[in-house]
Amino acid sequence: xxxxxxxxxxxxxxxxxxxxxPFFPYSVAKDGAxxxxxxxxxxxxxxxxxxxxxxxxxPTTTTYSPRPEWYYFFLFExxxxxxxxxxxxxxxxxxPTICMILLFLLPFYDRNPERRPERRPVATAAGxxxxxxxxxxxxxxxxxxxxxxxxxxxxxxxxxxxxxxxxQFETGKQVVAQSGCEACHKFGExxxxxxxxxxxxxxSRLPKQAIARTLINPTAPMPSFKxxxxxxxxxxxxxxxxxxxxx
Amino acid sequence: xxxxxxxxxxxxxxLNPRPKRPGSTKTxxxxxxxxxxxxxVDERTSLSQGARWMMFRKIPKGTNWFxxxxxxxxxxxxxxxxxxxFLAMYYRPDAAGGAYESVRYITNEVFLGEFVRxxxxxxxxxxxxxxxxxxxxxxxxxxxxxxxxxxxxIGVALLVLTMAMSFTGYLLPFDQRxxxxxxxxxxxxxxxxxVGPYLSxxxxxxxxxxxxxxxxxxxxxxxxxxxxxAALIGAHLYLVAKLGTTAPPWIKADDPVQKEExx
Ligand code: HEM
Numbered sequence: 001x002x003x004x005x006x007x008x009x010x011x012x013x014x015x016x017x018x019x020x021x022p023f024f025p026y027s028v029a030k031d032g033a034x035x036x037x038x039x040x041x042x043x044x045x046x047x048x049x050x051x052x053x054x055x056x057x058x059p060t061t062t063t064y065s066p067r068p069e070w071y072y073f074f075l076f077e078x079x080x081x082x083x084x085x086x087x088x089x090x091x092x093x094x095x096p097t098i099c100m101i102l103l104f105l106l107p108f109y110d111r112n113p114e115r116r117p118e119r120r121p122v123a124t125a126a127g128x129x130x131x132x133x134x135x136x137x138x139x140x141x142x143x144x145x146x147x148x149x150x151x152x153x154x155x156x157x158x159x160x161x162x163x164x165x166x167x168q169f170e171t172g173k174q175v176v177a178q179s180g181c182e183a184c185h186k187f188g189e190x191x192x193x194x195x196x197x198x199x200x201x202x203x204s205r206l207p208k209q210a211i212a213r214t215l216i217n218p219t220a221p222m223p224s225f226k227x228x229x230x231x232x233x234x235x236x237x238x239x240x241x242x243x244x245x246x247x
Numbered sequence: 248x249x250x251x252x253x254x255x256x257x258x259x260x261x262l263n264p265r266p267k268r269p270g271s272t273k274t275x276x277x278x279x280x281x282x283x284x285x286x287x288v289d290e291r292t293s294l295s296q297g298a299r300w301m302m303f304r305k306i307p308k309g310t311n312w313f314x315x316x317x318x319x320x321x322x323x324x325x326x327x328x329x330x331x332x333f334l335a336m337y338y339r340p341d342a343a344g345g346a347y348e349s350v351r352y353i354t355n356e357v358f359l360g361e362f363v364r365x366x367x368x369x370x371x372x373x374x375x376x377x378x379x380x381x382x383x384x385x386x387x388x389x390x391x392x393x394x395x396x397x398x399x400x401i402g403v404a405l406l407v408l409t410m411a412m413s414f415t416g417y418l419l420p421f422d423q424r425x426x427x428x429x430x431x432x433x434x435x436x437x438x439x440x441x442v443g444p445y446l447s448x449x450x451x452x453x454x455x456x457x458x459x460x461x462x463x464x465x466x467x468x469x470x471x472x473x474x475x476x477a478a479l480i481g482a483h484l485y486l487v488a489k490l491g492t493t494a495p496p497w498i499k500a501d502d503p504v505q506k507e508e509x510x
Contacts, residue, residue, distance in 0.1 A: 013494070019307075022305055030315050042366050042373055049365065050361055053351055054420075059426075070372070071410075072432075
């Protein structure tokens with residue numbers, strides 16, 4: 001905006017203001033009505049939906065779903081879309097950081113004096129695209145859920161081995177199913193495809209030792225299961241055994 | 248004789264107070280006392296000037312319901328403040344089990360405890376929805392353009408802080424879901440460029456998620472961010488009152504010259 005456009009705008013705005021109505025009581029009444037609506041919505045939601053409290057936090061335990069508040073779903077879904085490991089940092093904070101910077105600086109790079117949405121096609125399209133994308137990602141996140149079941153068949157050679165091996169495999173399958181891994185990993189037909197890689201045939205990629213090491217000392221955003229190993233080593237071992245048989 | 252004179256509100260004649268009948272000696276002692284108390288304060292602070300400036304400024308022609316979204320966000324913030332104060336009266340940031348226990352106590356034992364917790368919990372969703380709607384309104388109306396650029400920048404800071412409020416608050420009940428979601432969230436933070444790892448260490452109060460992490464989240468959630476948020480909202484509103492809100496972009500002022508000719 002150059003000096004002339006600025007002065008033009010200020011002159012027009014002064015006129016609009018002159019021809020307007022005072023804040024009190026006109027805007028105050030509208031704002032008050034809106035405040036009542038907001039208050040009633042909050043009260044209604046509190047009464048109908050309540051405030052649940054899940055089981056107590058336990059670093060060693062196994063039933064959890066690492067799900068954030070719903071308005072963070074879109075960020076989490078973004079992680080799933082940008083999957084290659086070397087791009088993960090970009091997806092996690094890179095994209096949000098860039099979006100934040102773009103948002104902060106908006107008035108400084110959009111210097112078009114036009115204000116009507118239909119005459120700012122680029123800005124309006126970008127805005128609508130952002131809304132649709134965020135809405136869609138939130139929807140994906142809301143419907144993804146966090147399954148706690150693995151339907152993979154136990155491989156015949158393990159059934160044939162029987163004994164402690166079969167037992168460990170079955171226990172491990174349960175522990176993995178209940179440890180929230182499926183929020184980020186896919187096992188056969190179950191679980192989410194991302195942000196972590198599918199683990200259906202992890203053993204063909206990683207030896208047992210490496211799997212155990214990943215669980216204890218993972219790359220972010222995967223949480224560490226060190227506490228599980230320290231406190232309930234049998235469960236941890238079963239988990240590793242199970243994973244190391246997935247070929 | 249009161250010195251405080253507010254302009255008469257533009258009400259229909261019927262609703263305006265009637266002038267006194269000449270010769271009438273009826274006085275309203277309570278009203279007089281109230282006014283003189285206000286006068287006393289005003290004589291020493293000139294607050295009425297500010298109130299007049301705020302309340303009787305003109306709002307441009309064409310202002311519509313979309314313009315209530317900002318004050319609705321403010322109202323949601325106030326609701327969060329009030330319910331949060333009540334929750335803080337019972338909450339204990341003790342990772343060894345006290346935190347969970349105190350939230351359980353609030354939910355199951357305290358009178359209206361679950362209701363207030365529910366209001367705080369759902370109020371946060373409502374506030375986030377409203378802040379995004381308000382931002383969308385200012386975006387599509389081009390309200391971030393000259394001379395309101397700074398108010399947009401302050402607004403984005405408010406958005407970031409509001410999201411940070413929700414992130415830090417989510418851990419406090421210290422149940423399974425909040426615990427593990429926050430671990431993953433802090434880990435995600437840690438992968439960010441440059442400041443990522445430092446931010447994560449700061450949030451966790453160390454390299455590991457430990458006993459002090461909860462206390463730190465609590466302090467950030469109920470002291471640090473709300474303080475900054477309140478100050479920035481003050482600046483935001485000051486600029487709104489000083490610059491005036493925009494008119495909807497398609498509204499044109501009546502040409503003053505033409506109007507005079509018609510009259
Ligand atoms: C805690 C959060 C916020 C509060 C309490 C708040 C409050 C308000 C209020 C009461 C107004 C007056 C006019 C209206 O309601 O539209 C306003 C205007 C404005 N707000 Fe916010 N706001 C918040 C967040 C934001 C955000 C996130 C942005 C954008 C990034 C933003 C940008 C603006 C702009 C540009 C105006 C001027 C609008 C105009 O002149 O038409 N605000 N804000």
